[in-house]
Amino acid sequence: MRRDVHTLCPYCGVGCGLIATTDGERVLRVRGDPKHPANFGRVCPKGGSVGQTVNVPTRLRHAMLRERFGAGPQIVPAAAAVRAAADGLRRILDSHGPGAIAFYLSGQLTTESQYIANKFAKGFLRTNHCDSNSRLCMSGAAVGMKLSFGSDGPPTAYADIELADAFLFVGSNAADAHPITFERVKKQIEKGAKCVVADPRRTATAAAATLHLPVRPGSDLSLLNGLLHLFRAFGKIDRAYVNAHTDGWAELDALLNAYPPARVAADCGIDPVDLHAAARLLADRDKLLTFWTMGVNQTLQGTFTTNAIVNLHLATGRIGKPGAGPFSLTGQPNAMGGRDVGYMSHTLPGYRTVVDPNDRAAVEGVWGVPPGTIRPEPGHDAVQLFDAVDRGEIKAVWVIGSNPAASMPNLPKVRRALERAELLIVQDAYYPTETTRYAHVMLPAAVNLEMDGTFCNSERRVTLMRQVVPPPGDAKPDWQWVRDVAAAMGFGRGMAYESAAAIFDEFARSTAGRPNDQSALHHKLLAERGPQQWPFPSMGRSAERRYADGSYPTATGRARLWARDAVDPGERPTPEFPLLLTTGRTLNQWHTRTKTGTVAQLNDRDPGPYLQIHPDDAAELGVADGDDVDVASGRGTARSVARVDADTSPGVVFMPIHWNELWGRAASPNEATTDATDPLSQQPALKCCAVRVSKVGATPPGRVRPMPAAEPALAAM
Numbered sequence: 079m080r081r082d083v084h085t086l087c088p089y090c091g092v093g094c095g096l097i098a099t100t101d102g103e104r105v106l107r108v109r110g111d112p113k114h115p116a117n118f119g120r121v122c123p124k125g126g127s128v129g130q131t132v133n134v135p136t137r138l139r140h141a142m143l144r145e146r147f148g149a150g151p152q153i154v155p156a157a158a159a160v161r162a163a164a165d166g167l168r169r170i171l172d173s174h175g176p177g178a179i180a181f182y183l184s185g186q187l188t189t190e191s192q193y194i195a196n197k198f199a200k201g202f203l204r205t206n207h208c209d210s211n212s213r214l215c216m217s218g219a220a221v222g223m224k225l226s227f228g229s230d231g232p233p234t235a236y237a238d239i240e241l242a243d244a245f246l247f248v249g250s251n252a253a254d255a256h257p258i259t260f261e262r263v264k265k266q267i268e269k270g271a272k273c274v275v276a277d278p279r280r281t282a283t284a285a286a287a288t289l290h291l292p293v294r295p296g297s298d299l300s301l302l303n304g305l306l307h308l309f310r311a312f313g314k315i316d317r318a319y320v321n322a323h324t325d326g327w328a329e330l331d332a333l334l335n336a337y338p339p340a341r342v343a344a345d346c347g348i349d350p351v352d353l354h355a356a357a358r359l360l361a362d363r364d365k366l367l368t369f370w371t372m373g374v375n376q377t378l379q380g381t382f383t384t385n386a387i388v389n390l391h392l393a394t395g396r397i398g399k400p401g402a403g404p405f406s407l408t409g410q411p412n413a414m415g416g417r418d419v420g421y422m423s424h425t426l427p428g429y430r431t432v433v434d435p436n437d438r439a440a441v442e443g444v445w446g447v448p449p450g451t452i453r454p455e456p457g458h459d460a461v462q463l464f465d466a467v468d469r470g471e472i473k474a475v476w477v478i479g480s481n482p483a484a485s486m487p488n489l490p491k492v493r494r495a496l497e498r499a500e501l502l503i504v505q506d507a508y509y510p511t512e513t514t515r516y517a518h519v520m521l522p523a524a525v526n527l528e529m530d531g532t533f534c535n536s537e538r539r540v541t542l543m544r545q546v547v548p549p550p551g552d553a554k555p556d557w558q559w560v561r562d563v564a565a566a567m568g569f570g571r572g573m574a575y576e577s578a579a580a581i582f583d584e585f586a587r588s589t590a591g592r593p594n595d596q597s598a599l600h601h602k603l604l605a606e607r608g609p610q611q612w613p614f615p616s617m618g619r620s621a622e623r624r625y626a627d628g629s630y631p632t633a634t635g636r637a638r639l640w641a642r643d644a645v646d647p648g649e650r651p652t653p654e655f656p657l658l659l660t661t662g663r664t665l666n667q668w669h670t671r672t673k674t675g676t677v678a679q680l681n682d683r684d685p686g687p688y689l690q691i692h693p694d695d696a697a698e699l700g701v702a703d704g705d706d707v708d709v710a711s712g713r714g715t716a717r718s719v720a721r722v723d724a725d726t727s728p729g730v731v732f733m734p735i736h737w738n739e740l741w742g743r744a745a746s747p748n749e750a751t752t753d754a755t756d757p758l759s760q761q762p763a764l765k766c767c768a769v770r771v772s773k774v775g776a777t778p779p780g781r782v783r784p785m786p787a788a789e790p791a792l793a794a795m
């Protein structure tokens with residue numbers, strides 16, 4: 079019996095709705111959901127092929143235990159793995175206290191799984207060392223929006239794209255990273271809208287723009303202050319809006335004097351004529367959307383740059399109106415859900431924080447735990463967390479849905495930490511990954527086509543996914559593993575959920591009266607009425623666009639204009655490390671490739687790693703296209719293959735993040751990247767590190783190594 083099931087794409091934060099056809103056992107076909115407001119039936123190559131990633135030899139089908147680092151893993155019954163995880167955590171909890179236990183979660187888990195893991199950590203084990211890969215991703219935008227608006231979460235909706243007449247992309251290569259959203263933007267450009275892209279590389283996004291500004295890495299704050307300086311000169315400041323709805327204009331107004339076009343063009347390494355043209359294009363149109371992602375967030379000044387982006391909109395009154403506003407694009411499919419449930423080391427459900435006594439008390443009430451249970455100090459952020467493991471302070475880490483041995487900066491240090499962990503629990507859907515090599519306990523997870531649950535996308539839209547096929551072997555949804563380990567530790571009460579729907583109900587209740595109120599949402603409503611945007615409060619109205627009335631959830635009810643002076647972008651070229659390495663994505667691969675690496679047509683299109691380098695730099699180094707190169711920083715050395723290409727700026731080299739240790743020794747750019755972090759958001763500056771590139775030896779061009787297969791015994795399972 080064939081049937082169609084509504085689900086959604088497990089890849090990017092666009093959050094495309096999918097319809098999967100199944101015979102009950104296999105995924106027969108996947109297509110875009112014509113009614114879903116994120117994609118109206120469209121899908122990109124990754125979403126369209128996701129059905130092929132489910133039943134592959136590299137799935138982790140059974141639980142495994144490994145006695146110590148270096149020993150071979152043994153397949154064990156699920157109950158034995160739960161026992162081992164529970165006993166290990168109990169031993170460490172009793173002998174070293176909660177501070178010795180950490181969780182590292184993911185924006186690729188369902189809201190339900192994120193919620194229960196966060197609750198278990200902060201409300202039962204009483205450790206706030208519960209962070210997530212969103213720290214590497216959305217932290218700068220989240221902290222920046224909270225400072226500017228009083229709340230995280232973008233104010234905009236995808237429907238604004240069709241209403242906009244100008245677009246600014248800052249550090250976003252949406253054509254590759256958010257392809258379906260960018261398709262909509264492109265249609266508007268074809269209809270006459272103008273588009274400016276600031277990126278050190280001429281990306282597919284830049285190529286589709288009206289104007290590309292090839293800014294120097296880390297110079298965006300200067301650019302944004304410079305644009306607002308020119309808007310002011312053009313008489314585009316909306317005084318009425320500024321007076322009625324913002325605080326801080328006087329300081330910002332004074333700061334802008336220091337950003338005349340000549341200085342800004344010099345800071346950014348761009349032509350002053352282009353700067354002027356960009357300002358004109360963006361000033362002359364009322365309906366401006368500004369998109370930003372990792373080129374902003376993954377810098378030492380990501381929070382400040384977010385503030386500066388918001389300033390552009392507040393100061394010109396282009397916010398809370400159709401077709402206008404700052405639009406932070408979410409990376410992972412459910413990083414927004416993770417922020418909603420408060421899965422960062424300083425946050426709690428409902429956009430609350432651990433440092434606020436009222437917030438703690440409210441969440442303790444929802445969780446049914448005694449007053450004073452939640453600790454008041456923020457836990458370690460991702461970088462600090464693995465540092466604490468390295469120092470031996472944190473002894474147990476439970477990783478769910480991330481691959482930190484590939485995706486964290488400064489990998490030599492992270493690997494050392496993982497080797498030292500006394501108990502590493504890795505809950506993943508695939509095997510091997512770079513991280514499973516270090517795991518003592520491996521718990522097999524269901525993937526999204528195998529379970530019920532919700533994701534929340536970039537426009538704050540919550541979509542329900544329904545199980546399409548059963549998970550293989552002993553794999554099960556993430557929340558069930560957490561529940562079962564909690565029960566085995568004696569924390570049954572308060573954690574004994576029977577369904578994802580029941581967890582969602584509790585989560586929804588926790589948001590009542592908060593900026594991200596979605597207390598009237600539940601699985602049944604989402605099944606009957608389709609995906610919904612928050613706010614979705616029980617008595618009030620849901621809103622497609624936030625802040626339409628100009629009132630903000632701050633103490634004064636006004637938004638804050640922050641005067642953010644350009645700060646030192648961190649690493650600069652030196653004689654020893656004369657080039658700047660930036661890192662990022664390609665259209666057909668997803669992160670560490672556990673999924674996309676199994677799909678032939680995606681690998682055909684994006685077959686292998688490379689180091690993009692400008693012809694002038696390559697000539698100076700004697701590097702030719704296809705040469706093996708070493709990319710060295712003070713921290714470590716990555717090895718790649720040179721792609722000589724004038725689409726990157728001179729002085730800036732680029733490596734995609736998708737090919738890591740399983741592909742080839744030292745293949746990951748994170749061998750070299752810096753783990754220095756933004757002081758406000760603690761997000762590492764993955765986009766900018768000083769490196770030296772040198773040729774290793776000529777190799778045949780076009781060499782492609784296959785994804786390593788699972789161990790033969792596992793492949794047969």
Ligand SMILES: Nc1nc2c(c(=O)[nH]1)N[C@H]1C(S)=C(S)[C@@H](COP(=O)(O)OP(=O)(O)OC[C@H]3O[C@@H](n4cnc5c(=O)[nH]c(N)nc54)[C@H](O)[C@@H]3O)O[C@H]1N2
Binds near residue numbers: 250660732
């Ligand atoms: N195909 C695909 N899509 C994805 C993902 C994937 O793995 N594959 N991952 C998803 C996730 S989790 C995320 S976070 C998003 C990321 O989405 P994006 O942020 O759009 O992707 P990146 O390639 O990481 O970086 C974007 C651009 O930032 C530029 N950049 C680097 N430094 C600077 C700078 O200082 N200033 C400016 N203005 N630009 C700079 C880079 O050249 C790069 O083109 O993509 C999501 N979508």
Ligand SMILES: Nc1nc2c(c(=O)[nH]1)N[C@H]1C(S)=C(S)[C@@H](COP(=O)(O)OP(=O)(O)OC[C@H]3O[C@@H](n4cnc5c(=O)[nH]c(N)nc54)[C@H](O)[C@@H]3O)O[C@H]1N2
Binds near residue numbers: 478484507668
């Ligand atoms: N140099 C550099 N480093 C970066 C970045 C960069 O731009 N440059 N980007 C950073 C960003 S923005 C991000 S988001 C991170 C991403 O980094 P990671 O989170 O490490 O990337 P993934 O490969 O997506 O890892 C997800 C893991 O979860 C598994 N998985 C998939 N679905 C499920 C599930 O439902 N349940 C469970 N339990 N497991 C599942 C996958 O098999 C995979 O092993 O990388 C960061 N690292």
Ligand code: SF4
Binds near residue numbers: 088093126
């Ligand atoms: S745009 Fe993103 S969400 Fe949509 S199909 Fe592609 S990867 Fe999936």
Ligand SMILES: [Mo]
Binds near residue numbers: 214215216409410
């Ligand atoms: Mo991300």
